[in-house]
Amino acid sequence: MNCTNCGTYNNPQSKFCIKCGNALNTDKLNQTMSNELNQNVITQQNYQQVVQPQMQQPINNVEISQTVNVNTSPLNYLMYLIAVLIKPFQCFKEEESKLSNGKTSIILTLIVTVIMTLANLIKTIIFTVRVADISLFEGSSYKWQWENLKYIKWVEVIGKNFLIYAGIILAITIVFYFGGLVLKKQVSFVKSLSISATSVIPAVCAVMILSPILGMIWSPLSMVLTIIGFAYSLIILYELMNSELNLEKDKKIYFNLVCFGLLIIAGYYAYMKLFISPVVDELGSVLDFLN
Numbered sequence: 001m002n003c004t005n006c007g008t009y010n011n012p013q014s015k016f017c018i019k020c021g022n023a024l025n026t027d028k029l030n031q032t033m034s035n036e037l038n039q040n041v042i043t044q045q046n047y048q049q050v051v052q053p054q055m056q057q058p059i060n061n062v063e064i065s066q067t068v069n070v071n072t073s074p075l076n077y078l079m080y081l082i083a084v085l086i087k088p089f090q091c092f093k094e095e096e097s098k099l100s101n102g103k104t105s106i107i108l109t110l111i112v113t114v115i116m117t118l119a120n121l122i123k124t125i126i127f128t129v130r131v132a133d134i135s136l137f138e139g140s141s142y143k144w145q146w147e148n149l150k151y152i153k154w155v156e157v158i159g160k161n162f163l164i165y166a167g168i169i170l171a172i173t174i175v176f177y178f179g180g181l182v183l184k185k186q187v188s189f190v191k192s193l194s195i196s197a198t199s200v201i202p203a204v205c206a207v208m209i210l211s212p213i214l215g216m217i218w219s220p221l222s223m224v225l226t227i228i229g230f231a232y233s234l235i236i237l238y239e240l241m242n243s244e245l246n247l248e249k250d251k252k253i254y255f256n257l258v259c260f261g262l263l264i265i266a267g268y269y270a271y272m273k274l275f276i277s278p279v280v281d282e283l284g285s286v287l288d289f290l291n
Helices: 026-071 074-086 088-094 102-129 146-151 154-182 189-199 201-217 219-245 249-290
Strands: 130-135 139-144
Touching: 074 088, 074 102, 074 201, 088 189, 088 219, 102 130, 102 146, 102 154, 102 189, 102 201, 154 189, 154 219, 154 249, 189 201, 189 219, 201 219, 219 249
Parallel strands: none
Antiparallel strands: 130 139
Protein backbone atom coordinates (compact mmCIF):
# COMPACT_ATOMS: atom_id res chain seq x y z
CA MET A 1 0.00 0.00 0.00
CA ASN A 2 1.41 3.40 -0.98
CA CYS A 3 1.28 6.37 1.37
CA THR A 4 -1.01 9.13 0.12
CA ASN A 5 1.37 11.80 1.52
CA CYS A 6 4.88 10.73 0.43
CA GLY A 7 4.14 7.78 -1.85
CA THR A 8 6.24 5.31 0.14
CA TYR A 9 5.19 1.67 -0.09
CA ASN A 10 3.96 0.25 3.22
CA ASN A 11 2.74 -3.10 4.48
CA PRO A 12 -1.02 -3.42 3.80
CA GLN A 13 -1.60 -4.07 7.54
CA SER A 14 0.28 -0.92 8.63
CA LYS A 15 -1.77 1.96 10.04
CA PHE A 16 0.97 4.65 9.76
CA CYS A 17 3.59 5.40 7.08
CA ILE A 18 7.04 4.13 7.97
CA LYS A 19 8.68 7.26 6.47
CA CYS A 20 6.48 10.25 7.24
CA GLY A 21 4.13 8.81 9.90
CA ASN A 22 1.00 9.73 7.96
CA ALA A 23 -2.12 7.73 8.88
CA LEU A 24 -3.03 5.15 6.28
CA ASN A 25 -6.68 4.66 5.13
CA THR A 26 -7.08 0.87 5.22
CA ASP A 27 -10.78 0.96 4.36
CA LYS A 28 -10.12 2.75 1.08
CA LEU A 29 -7.36 0.26 0.28
CA ASN A 30 -9.65 -2.70 0.90
CA GLN A 31 -12.31 -1.16 -1.34
CA THR A 32 -9.76 -0.63 -4.12
CA MET A 33 -8.51 -4.21 -3.85
CA SER A 34 -12.12 -5.48 -3.90
CA ASN A 35 -12.90 -3.46 -7.06
CA GLU A 36 -9.78 -4.81 -8.79
CA LEU A 37 -10.72 -8.35 -7.84
CA ASN A 38 -14.26 -7.92 -9.17
CA GLN A 39 -12.91 -6.45 -12.40
CA ASN A 40 -10.62 -9.48 -12.84
CA VAL A 41 -13.59 -11.84 -12.32
CA ILE A 42 -15.66 -9.98 -14.93
CA THR A 43 -12.75 -10.04 -17.39
CA GLN A 44 -12.35 -13.80 -16.90
CA GLN A 45 -16.08 -14.36 -17.48
CA ASN A 46 -15.97 -12.31 -20.69
CA TYR A 47 -12.99 -14.37 -21.84
CA GLN A 48 -14.91 -17.61 -21.29
CA GLN A 49 -18.00 -16.31 -23.10
CA VAL A 50 -16.35 -14.61 -26.08
CA VAL A 51 -12.80 -15.80 -26.64
CA GLN A 52 -13.08 -19.50 -25.85
CA PRO A 53 -15.97 -20.23 -28.32
CA GLN A 54 -13.98 -18.49 -31.07
CA MET A 55 -10.95 -20.64 -30.23
CA GLN A 56 -13.05 -23.81 -30.32
CA GLN A 57 -14.60 -23.02 -33.72
CA PRO A 58 -11.53 -24.05 -35.83
CA ILE A 59 -11.40 -27.31 -33.86
CA ASN A 60 -15.00 -28.04 -34.82
CA ASN A 61 -14.20 -27.23 -38.45
CA VAL A 62 -11.30 -29.69 -38.35
CA GLU A 63 -13.59 -32.39 -36.98
CA ILE A 64 -16.14 -31.78 -39.77
CA SER A 65 -13.41 -31.88 -42.42
CA GLN A 66 -12.11 -35.17 -41.06
CA THR A 67 -15.61 -36.63 -41.16
CA VAL A 68 -15.95 -35.69 -44.83
CA ASN A 69 -12.62 -37.34 -45.64
CA VAL A 70 -13.66 -40.51 -43.85
CA ASN A 71 -16.92 -40.62 -45.80
CA THR A 72 -15.06 -40.75 -49.13
CA SER A 73 -14.39 -44.48 -48.76
CA PRO A 74 -14.54 -47.08 -51.59
CA LEU A 75 -17.91 -48.26 -50.27
CA ASN A 76 -19.32 -44.73 -50.55
CA TYR A 77 -18.16 -44.49 -54.15
CA LEU A 78 -19.95 -47.75 -54.87
CA MET A 79 -23.11 -46.49 -53.16
CA TYR A 80 -22.89 -43.32 -55.25
CA LEU A 81 -22.67 -45.34 -58.48
CA ILE A 82 -25.79 -47.29 -57.52
CA ALA A 83 -27.69 -44.17 -56.42
CA VAL A 84 -26.94 -42.45 -59.74
CA LEU A 85 -28.96 -45.12 -61.56
CA ILE A 86 -32.04 -44.35 -59.44
CA LYS A 87 -31.89 -40.60 -58.73
CA PRO A 88 -29.00 -39.16 -60.77
CA PHE A 89 -29.78 -35.44 -60.43
CA GLN A 90 -30.67 -35.49 -56.73
CA CYS A 91 -27.68 -37.69 -55.96
CA PHE A 92 -25.25 -35.43 -57.79
CA LYS A 93 -26.59 -32.29 -56.11
CA GLU A 94 -26.26 -33.86 -52.67
CA GLU A 95 -22.63 -34.82 -53.35
CA GLU A 96 -21.79 -31.73 -55.42
CA SER A 97 -19.40 -30.23 -52.88
CA LYS A 98 -17.37 -33.44 -52.66
CA LEU A 99 -17.37 -33.96 -56.44
CA SER A 100 -15.90 -30.48 -56.88
CA ASN A 101 -12.76 -31.72 -55.13
CA GLY A 102 -9.95 -32.78 -57.48
CA LYS A 103 -9.00 -35.95 -55.61
CA THR A 104 -12.60 -37.18 -55.37
CA SER A 105 -13.25 -36.44 -59.03
CA ILE A 106 -10.15 -38.34 -60.19
CA ILE A 107 -10.93 -41.34 -57.97
CA LEU A 108 -14.50 -41.47 -59.30
CA THR A 109 -13.23 -41.35 -62.89
CA LEU A 110 -10.72 -44.12 -62.23
CA ILE A 111 -13.36 -46.32 -60.58
CA VAL A 112 -15.75 -45.91 -63.52
CA THR A 113 -12.92 -46.59 -65.99
CA VAL A 114 -11.86 -49.73 -64.14
CA ILE A 115 -15.45 -51.00 -64.10
CA MET A 116 -15.72 -50.42 -67.86
CA THR A 117 -12.41 -52.21 -68.43
CA LEU A 118 -13.42 -55.20 -66.30
CA ALA A 119 -16.82 -55.41 -67.98
CA ASN A 120 -15.20 -55.45 -71.41
CA LEU A 121 -12.69 -58.09 -70.22
CA ILE A 122 -15.50 -60.34 -68.98
CA LYS A 123 -17.37 -59.91 -72.26
CA THR A 124 -14.21 -60.77 -74.20
CA ILE A 125 -13.72 -63.92 -72.13
CA ILE A 126 -17.33 -65.02 -72.65
CA PHE A 127 -17.23 -64.48 -76.42
CA THR A 128 -13.91 -66.33 -76.63
CA VAL A 129 -14.84 -69.48 -74.71
CA ARG A 130 -18.53 -69.64 -75.72
CA VAL A 131 -18.33 -71.20 -79.18
CA ALA A 132 -21.30 -71.86 -81.46
CA ASP A 133 -21.69 -75.46 -82.62
CA ILE A 134 -23.84 -75.46 -85.75
CA SER A 135 -25.37 -78.71 -86.89
CA LEU A 136 -27.39 -79.24 -90.07
CA PHE A 137 -29.98 -81.44 -88.39
CA GLU A 138 -29.91 -80.35 -84.73
CA GLY A 139 -29.55 -76.62 -85.30
CA SER A 140 -27.11 -74.42 -83.44
CA SER A 141 -25.93 -74.86 -79.87
CA TYR A 142 -23.20 -73.40 -77.74
CA LYS A 143 -20.41 -75.06 -75.81
CA TRP A 144 -17.75 -73.66 -73.53
CA GLN A 145 -14.16 -74.17 -74.62
CA TRP A 146 -12.01 -72.79 -71.81
CA GLU A 147 -8.80 -73.68 -73.58
CA ASN A 148 -9.46 -70.71 -75.88
CA LEU A 149 -8.40 -68.37 -73.06
CA LYS A 150 -4.80 -68.77 -74.20
CA TYR A 151 -5.64 -66.86 -77.39
CA ILE A 152 -6.63 -63.70 -75.51
CA LYS A 153 -4.05 -60.91 -75.54
CA TRP A 154 -4.52 -59.92 -71.92
CA VAL A 155 -2.22 -56.90 -71.80
CA GLU A 156 -3.70 -55.42 -74.95
CA VAL A 157 -7.29 -56.08 -73.92
CA ILE A 158 -6.85 -54.55 -70.45
CA GLY A 159 -4.39 -51.73 -71.16
CA LYS A 160 -5.84 -50.62 -74.48
CA ASN A 161 -9.44 -50.57 -73.27
CA PHE A 162 -8.52 -48.77 -70.05
CA LEU A 163 -6.95 -45.95 -72.06
CA ILE A 164 -9.89 -45.86 -74.48
CA TYR A 165 -12.52 -45.57 -71.73
CA ALA A 166 -10.51 -43.01 -69.78
CA GLY A 167 -10.10 -41.08 -73.04
CA ILE A 168 -13.88 -41.10 -73.61
CA ILE A 169 -14.58 -39.54 -70.22
CA LEU A 170 -11.76 -37.04 -70.67
CA ALA A 171 -12.95 -36.13 -74.19
CA ILE A 172 -16.48 -35.39 -72.92
CA THR A 173 -15.00 -33.21 -70.18
CA ILE A 174 -12.71 -31.28 -72.54
CA VAL A 175 -15.43 -30.57 -75.12
CA PHE A 176 -17.92 -29.17 -72.60
CA TYR A 177 -15.25 -27.38 -70.56
CA PHE A 178 -13.80 -25.46 -73.51
CA GLY A 179 -17.31 -24.92 -74.84
CA GLY A 180 -18.14 -23.18 -71.57
CA LEU A 181 -14.99 -21.07 -71.85
CA VAL A 182 -15.98 -20.01 -75.37
CA LEU A 183 -19.31 -18.81 -73.98
CA LYS A 184 -17.38 -17.01 -71.19
CA LYS A 185 -18.96 -19.08 -68.45
CA GLN A 186 -17.33 -19.85 -65.13
CA VAL A 187 -16.89 -23.62 -65.35
CA SER A 188 -14.73 -25.93 -63.26
CA PHE A 189 -12.73 -28.61 -65.09
CA VAL A 190 -12.78 -30.85 -62.00
CA LYS A 191 -16.55 -30.61 -61.64
CA SER A 192 -16.99 -31.19 -65.38
CA LEU A 193 -14.90 -34.35 -65.02
CA SER A 194 -17.19 -35.55 -62.22
CA ILE A 195 -20.24 -34.84 -64.38
CA SER A 196 -18.76 -36.77 -67.30
CA ALA A 197 -17.89 -39.77 -65.11
CA THR A 198 -21.35 -39.68 -63.54
CA SER A 199 -23.17 -39.49 -66.87
CA VAL A 200 -21.57 -42.63 -68.34
CA ILE A 201 -22.62 -44.85 -65.42
CA PRO A 202 -26.05 -45.85 -66.85
CA ALA A 203 -24.50 -46.63 -70.25
CA VAL A 204 -21.83 -48.76 -68.58
CA CYS A 205 -24.39 -50.78 -66.62
CA ALA A 206 -26.78 -51.20 -69.56
CA VAL A 207 -24.41 -51.61 -72.50
CA MET A 208 -21.39 -53.33 -70.98
CA ILE A 209 -22.89 -55.39 -68.13
CA LEU A 210 -26.58 -56.21 -68.67
CA SER A 211 -26.76 -56.15 -72.46
CA PRO A 212 -24.26 -59.02 -73.06
CA ILE A 213 -26.09 -61.18 -70.51
CA LEU A 214 -29.52 -60.54 -71.99
CA GLY A 215 -28.08 -60.99 -75.49
CA MET A 216 -27.51 -64.65 -74.68
CA ILE A 217 -31.21 -65.00 -73.95
CA TRP A 218 -32.80 -62.78 -76.60
CA SER A 219 -30.76 -60.45 -78.81
CA PRO A 220 -33.53 -57.82 -79.49
CA LEU A 221 -33.82 -57.22 -75.76
CA SER A 222 -30.10 -56.52 -75.65
CA MET A 223 -30.48 -53.92 -78.41
CA VAL A 224 -33.36 -52.20 -76.62
CA LEU A 225 -31.41 -52.06 -73.36
CA THR A 226 -28.41 -50.57 -75.18
CA ILE A 227 -30.52 -47.76 -76.62
CA ILE A 228 -32.09 -47.03 -73.23
CA GLY A 229 -28.69 -46.94 -71.52
CA PHE A 230 -27.22 -44.50 -74.03
CA ALA A 231 -30.32 -42.27 -73.92
CA TYR A 232 -30.31 -42.19 -70.13
CA SER A 233 -26.61 -41.21 -70.06
CA LEU A 234 -27.15 -38.45 -72.62
CA ILE A 235 -30.03 -37.00 -70.61
CA ILE A 236 -27.92 -36.95 -67.43
CA LEU A 237 -25.00 -35.32 -69.25
CA TYR A 238 -27.32 -32.77 -70.87
CA GLU A 239 -29.05 -31.75 -67.64
CA LEU A 240 -25.99 -31.67 -65.37
CA MET A 241 -23.80 -29.75 -67.82
CA ASN A 242 -26.50 -27.18 -68.51
CA SER A 243 -27.15 -26.81 -64.81
CA GLU A 244 -23.44 -26.13 -64.32
CA LEU A 245 -23.19 -23.65 -67.21
CA ASN A 246 -26.60 -22.04 -66.54
CA LEU A 247 -27.42 -21.52 -70.21
CA GLU A 248 -30.55 -19.94 -71.62
CA LYS A 249 -32.98 -21.89 -73.77
CA ASP A 250 -31.67 -21.08 -77.28
CA LYS A 251 -28.03 -21.13 -76.27
CA LYS A 252 -28.62 -24.42 -74.47
CA ILE A 253 -29.90 -26.12 -77.63
CA TYR A 254 -27.18 -24.86 -79.97
CA PHE A 255 -24.42 -25.38 -77.42
CA ASN A 256 -25.34 -29.03 -76.88
CA LEU A 257 -25.79 -29.66 -80.60
CA VAL A 258 -22.25 -28.44 -81.23
CA CYS A 259 -20.76 -30.36 -78.30
CA PHE A 260 -22.51 -33.63 -79.10
CA GLY A 261 -21.62 -33.19 -82.76
CA LEU A 262 -17.95 -32.80 -81.91
CA LEU A 263 -18.10 -35.88 -79.67
CA ILE A 264 -19.74 -37.95 -82.43
CA ILE A 265 -17.11 -36.88 -84.97
CA ALA A 266 -14.27 -37.60 -82.53
CA GLY A 267 -15.83 -40.95 -81.60
CA TYR A 268 -16.26 -41.97 -85.22
CA TYR A 269 -12.67 -41.04 -86.03
CA ALA A 270 -11.35 -42.95 -83.01
CA TYR A 271 -13.50 -45.99 -83.87
CA MET A 272 -12.24 -46.05 -87.45
CA LYS A 273 -8.65 -45.59 -86.33
CA LEU A 274 -8.60 -48.06 -83.46
CA PHE A 275 -10.97 -50.81 -84.59
CA ILE A 276 -11.67 -50.67 -88.32
CA SER A 277 -8.16 -49.85 -89.55
CA PRO A 278 -6.51 -52.92 -87.94
CA VAL A 279 -9.20 -55.18 -89.46
CA VAL A 280 -8.74 -53.63 -92.90
CA ASP A 281 -4.96 -54.02 -92.64
CA GLU A 282 -5.33 -57.69 -91.73
CA LEU A 283 -7.69 -58.29 -94.66
CA GLY A 284 -5.24 -56.53 -96.93
CA SER A 285 -2.44 -58.75 -95.70
CA VAL A 286 -4.53 -61.87 -96.31
CA LEU A 287 -5.41 -60.75 -99.85
CA ASP A 288 -1.79 -59.97 -100.61
CA PHE A 289 -0.84 -63.42 -99.36
CA LEU A 290 -3.45 -65.10 -101.57
CA ASN A 291 -2.38 -63.13 -104.61
